[in-house]
Amino acid sequence: MTVSRRATGPGRARGRGVPDATVARLPLYLRILRALAEQGTSTVSSEELAAAAGVKSAKLRKDLSYLGSYGTRGVGYDVAYLVYQVSRELGLTQDWPIVIVGIGxxxxxxxxxxxFASRGFRVAALFDADPRRVGELVEDHEVLPMGELAPVVGELGAAIGVIATPAGAAQGVCDRLVAAGVRSILNFAPAVLAVPDGVAVRKVDLSIELQILAFHEQRNAVPGPVPDGAGSGPGELVQTGRRSRA
Amino acid sequence: MTVSRRATGPGRARGRGVPDATVARLPLYLRILRALAEQGTSTVSSEELAAAAGVKSAKLRKDLSYLGSYGTRGVGYDVAYLVYQVSRELGLTQDWPIVIVGIGxxxxxxxxxxxFASRGFRVAALFDADPRRVGELVEDHEVLPMGELAPVVGELGAAIGVIATPAGAAQGVCDRLVAAGVRSILNFAPAVLAVPDGVAVRKVDLSIELQILAFHEQRNAVPGPVPDGAGSGPGELVQTGRRSRA
DNA sequence: CGGTCCTTGTGAACGAACGCACAAAGTCGC
DNA sequence: GCGACTTTGTGCGTTCGTTCACAAGGACCG
Structure with a gap:
């Protein structure tokens, strides 16, 4: 019991403290749960869910335990209910207008x-610095000039911005987004962004991902075969050898 | 966890055991180093490099120490030399032909x-299952039908494959890539891939990134102003408040 | 209504990663 | 040639995350 307050979490000072590593996995669980719901599954065990997500069942249970005790011992989790709880924890029960800067x-x-659109996110406005792109119609949105950024962001109440500009322009765009009130930024430009406290940045860097894979290739290629059948656990760097039934 | 178990500590520098977390940062360091080299800087201190990368200098030094002792005490690191060493460690001194499946x-x-092209990677072939897309010319590459996948991958010796298909097709494509000899996969489809041992998978999921940001937004919005200190420190989840001079 | 079986939730051990602080090692000025 | 200064490389304690193993809780059967 003690559901009202999620205090008793596995951790200690866990008033409102879901570990970062857990938060990063919740969207994945959510997607699988939605798929299960759609195909009519009403309950699921931690073992099944974990297998589908490619994690150990204990980890999944601990992850979910941070949200509360939403399972039934001997049975498993109610899919629909869990979908709701995870969505709620992630803040997906509300609408998130997002703006994209850099329409290359x-x-x-x-x-x-x-x-994007599928899960509470809605592309609300597009911006580009290039006058030749301004006015272009993309997915029934007109590309707006950078000058419109501040007012439009303010009016939309957009809290999330996506940067898809060249690296050189990224910091400037970032500054303008922050000045306009955006507090979360998803950065696709290969640049390290400096932001004031309280602003969250996540970066997606295609080149870096490839380089990490190249490292993996080289490591496996250079030294002779690694006979040791050490069952490399599922890891962070690269996921090697996953045998779940998706 | 990847594949090998490493000796311990930075002490055994040359050993084949660079921690995953370090490997994930090396490409970032490399990019900054290249930029420095290009602008004529010949040496750089760990403090400067760390600031540019948005990490603590001690972490950067430890990261680099896994590659060897390439710094000079009292001076710093030779930029050109370090570029070479990091490139080498990442396996970027060779050419990596990559194939992309799903040309939406x-x-x-x-x-x-x-x-991609800039750093040792070369888009070598494109594939799509849709006959209407086959034959299309994209960046001087003709989109090939899936039937060509195995022979072309074999001929090119491509070890890295990129999946940019809808989620439903991802596993099938993955299986075909692996069967064709690809051992590293960069997956953009929102699906968990099952692969045999020894094949590395990294995933980039735009929707998940946004959901993590939404969580951040909600956490900051719900409980009034967070005093400070108690907040989850600057971790992996989101990068908050970075004040470096990029 | 009691027993048995199943699955969750979690305490505790383990391991990876981080940050501090400092000795070692080299440079530069004199 | 020597001393002061600078910056690296790293041992160590701390924090964070993962895994194991099991007791507690509940469903279901007879």
Missing amino acids: NLGHALANYGG | NLGHALANYGG
Whole structure:
């Protein structure tokens, strides 16, 4: 019991403290749960869910335990209920208007990407510094000039901004987004952004991902075979050998 | 966890055991070092480099120490030399032909993305299951039908594959890539991939990134102003408040 | 209504990663 | 050639995350 207050979490000073590592996995669980719900599954065990997510069942249970005690011993978790609880924890029960800056190849792809709209996110405005792109219609949104950024962001109440500009422009765009009131930034530009306290930045860097894979390739190629059948656990760097039934 | 178990500590520098967390940062250091080299800087201290990368200097020094002792006490690191050493460690001294499967919006953007070509990676072939896309010319590459995948991958010796298909097709494509000899996969589809041992998978999921940001927004919005201190420190989840001079 | 079986929730051990602080090692000025 | 100064490399304690193993809790059967 003691559901009202999620205090008794596995950790200590866990008033409102879901570990970062857990938060990063919740969206994955959520996606799987939604798929299960859609196919009519009403309950799921930690073992099944963990297998689908590619994690150990104990980890999954601990992750979910940070949200509260939403399972039933001997049975498992109610899929619909868990979907709701995880969504709520992630803040997906509300609508998040997002703005995208930089409508080049990547920006176009992002604006068209269905995955955004599907889960509470809504592409609300597009911006580009290039006058030739301004006015262009992308997915029924007109590309706006940078001058419009502050007022439009303010009016929309957009709290999340996506940067898809060249690296050189990223910091400037970031500053303008922050000045306009954006507090969370998803950065696709290969640049390290400096932001004031309280602003969150996550970066997605395609080049870095490839380089990490290259490292993996080289490590496996250079030294002779690694006979040791050490069952390399599922890890962070690269996920090697996953045999779940998706 | 990747594949090998390392000796322990930075002490055994040369050993084949660079921690995952370090490997994930090396490409970032490398990018900064290249920028420094380009602007004519010949030496750099750990303090400066760390500031540019947004990490603590001690962490940077420890990261570099895994590669060897390439610094000079009292002076710093030779930029050109370090570029070479990091590149070498990451396996970027050789050419990596990559193949992209799924030439939709995202696939297009990836094929055109300059960041790939710049660092030892070369887009070598494009594939799509849709007959209407086959034959299309993207960045002087003709989109090939899936049937060509195995022979072309074999001929190119491509070890890295990029999946930019819808989620439903991802596992099938993954299986075909692996069967064709690809051992490292960069997956943009929102799906958990099952792969045999020895194959590395990294995933980039735009929707998940946004959801993590939404969590951050909600956490900061719900409980009034957070005094300080108690907040989860600057961790991995989101980078908050970075004041470096990029 | 009691017993048995199943699955959750979690305490505790383990391990990886981080940050501090400092000795070692080299440079530069004189 | 020597001493002061600078910056690296790293031992160590701390924090964070993962895994194990098991007791507690509940469903279901007879």
